[in-house]
Amino acid sequence: MKWLLSIFESDGGAHLSLPPIASNDPILAWVWSSISAVQMGQVKDRDGAANQLASLALDNDRNKKMIVEEGGIFPLLKLLKEGASAEARIAAATALFNSANGKQRVRLIVEALETSMIVGVLGDSPIKVQISVANLVARMADLDDYAQEEFMRLNVTRPLMSLLSNHLDLEEVSDKPVKTSIPSIVEMNQRLAYKNINANYNTDSSSHGGSHNKGREMETPEVQLKLKVSYAEALWKLSKGSLCNSRKITEMKGLLCLATIIEREKGELQFNCLMTILEITAVAESNADFRDAAFKPNLPGGKAVLDQLLRVIQEESDPKLHIPAIRSIGCLARTFSTRETRIMGPLVSHLGNKNVDIATEAAMALGKFACPENFNCSEHSKAIIEFNGVPHLMKLLRSGDQAQLQGVVLLCYLALNAGTSKALVQARALNALEGTARSVLAHHPEMKGLVAKAIHLLIRYQAGATLSRQSLAS
Template identity: 50%
Template structure:
């Protein structure tokens, strides 16, 4: 169907074939040649006209019309009727007009009659899927003979509009299966208007089975940006958030997966979900039964009024952040942090959700408590993945997570769980810390050194780095520590030791990530780069770095960068001379081992600094000239 046809008002689409059938009836009476054939054709058109009028009566009587098959079939019927009208006009009594228009033939009538029969079958089928009470048996319509999937999609979507609840649930399941088959089916379902009725079914709170069927179908559709944008265009994101907050656990699992998939494929939906406050119920569900044993310093759980007050402050902080009031946000966050000092942690209460802005999980509290542990675990895995996707590349969403006590919850789950849940929590923290690396406001708000949540996160990250052997959890933990490098004071040497140990890891990816993270401690952008560089050397970090130089281009690049930082900021240590770092750097500079722009600038500087400090080596061996006044040369402070 052309774009012009799609843009026509539905009233025009419905009326055109009926007008054509009336014109054909008049033309039949005026026929001279092939009168019998014209009469038979007129009878077919009369039957077709009755079906057209029945369909129009249904279309005008229903509050919501599923337009896609109506437009397509009525347009094709109109084309057939136009052909029939042209044929009948050729048979007019006046011979002169016949000669001008060209003669008709028996073959023309047979072809036109065949097309009219197909149009009648199409209309019968259309009336059958729209009016479920018509009693018309459904079969494959001629219009979809070359593409049966189209008729299946039309009939299932129509069932979503006009069927009983059980029929709608079954239709959603069928669409879900079709979407799983191939990408073309997904595209047809989306183009033929399947998203809107699926969202309407998702809101069917009286039937969890219906909600699950709709969520599965939407989940299978939302695997590319266009499909996700279509869901967002149909105001699907507020619906999804609302359903997620007030549904039973088995529905929430699927909706959380839907949120993850939509956010993964579309950054616009990522921000839209954040604005719709989906993070709050996600954290609430993650924290369910997580802080049961956590009480305040007086031995009593925090009251509901305290929780509500704290969350109101959180919402105010988010508004400040949206309008750029960073200082106000930091002050509010400091006050919130004070509330959780000395072991005072939030004892989450499901009755808190009754305000409607997060979730209304109180209606299902008993059901949640009685669910089997496997179901609870699946929900937490899905929620953790959703938080991971929401935080990925988004400073604002990362701030929202930290403002809802999400950091403390994630740290607790890493401590108490293993497998997929632990991994998703680690990935969420990695994304939050990555955002903190580029946002000073987020660093100050969430990762202050005296913050219990930040301390809990760092403790768990270090535990994973030190105690785990698998690269999968170690790599995000190492990346997270590196992203937080600017938040650690010089005395916090406990975070550097484990990273130095990982430089010798058998897995090169782990060793490389350790070198990258340590580079963030020693780089000039870090205010404490001198102290951190000395600490790395004290923890015997130079020998494993020298070994990494022989481990391939990737590890070699990051090992060289870190060695350059150490040479520039702690070049007067004997460890560098004993490890022959100067020779290695000179060789790398001479061989031009990398096209990396940063390394090309660092190597001459590092070599110059080592030449200054190592005895017996003339400083003029390299052409590099320091960018400091001559009188400061030789004074370490002047070189920084």
């Protein structure tokens, strides 16, 4: 109690002294002292105390739990909002980021009703503070659906998209059906759709964030790139499984912005934008209305995204990029008509990729084109065979468990939709399916009906082909 009273009587340096409990639990004493300094210390002491909490939270889960249970969240949030220096606010954001590594701890931040403050910091802070806060938003959205909903309610995607599109130097393109191809649009000085977004955002923020906007212009390209990387990651996590956030991004012509960045940039920024596309397409896969509205092939956004996904899987060499690009195309499988002839060849070629993970991803994507739920499944199945997909598929069946599973699924769909194909007979598809079915069904008994039907069709066609040959011979 004497130690506690000394805090109120101190000049702000009380966090340097330790209470008697330090002899039993020095970390607890350190946490108490640091929290008290963050909340009541002098300006010069607060950022140091916040950095101490950030360091403690980084060490282990016990320290994180202790900071939360001992009341550290609210003082850190207050420092993030009201800190006298950028360093203090960055320290507070870092401490919150390191502490909020679980759903329960994230929920405490949300229930403190400070999500609106976090959104405000994104639009009215020095760039380095924005980076720290964007990282916090990404972590909170990733760990807690409720936090994701709260950020959606506060329209956090708006400042994120606006600042991500900053400096793209793009002119507005209407989201109306156009005949111009996306490559030609790209060639015309990358004239896409963000002039209006930047103008609106800059108008809104000029009254309270103008000085920070000027400061952003003065930052080094490395720091500006780091900001965009953080913002892209936040959009990735916010769009994951969220129809509302995904819709907001597309309504702001976000698909055009993301496609442009994927084309122009490399490294982490390119990857984060590609993962955002993946999450949006995953949402679109399960919602037909959103899929039709956002990814119509004759709209600039949908065309730009498809162009870049195809470019990535054909021109990029990094498997880390191939997998989300292939998966995104698979999510959109029901969007494409049989007139879209650019897709099947690149996907089938990756079915024979030496990297088993990429080959498996290609099989999974092609399975979505050939599945019965796809209106054009018969035409797509024939196209897969025409692009010499069957030999690649036979090799995939001899790979690991997951590859074998996706290979069997695709082979079954091909048998259902194009079982009369000579390519399937020549590749001994029936023998391959019978040989792998047992091991697959042992772990996936729900596939028994599909496999049985495919085998039946292949046997029936093979028997018919044999009788035909015998008839000709006689």
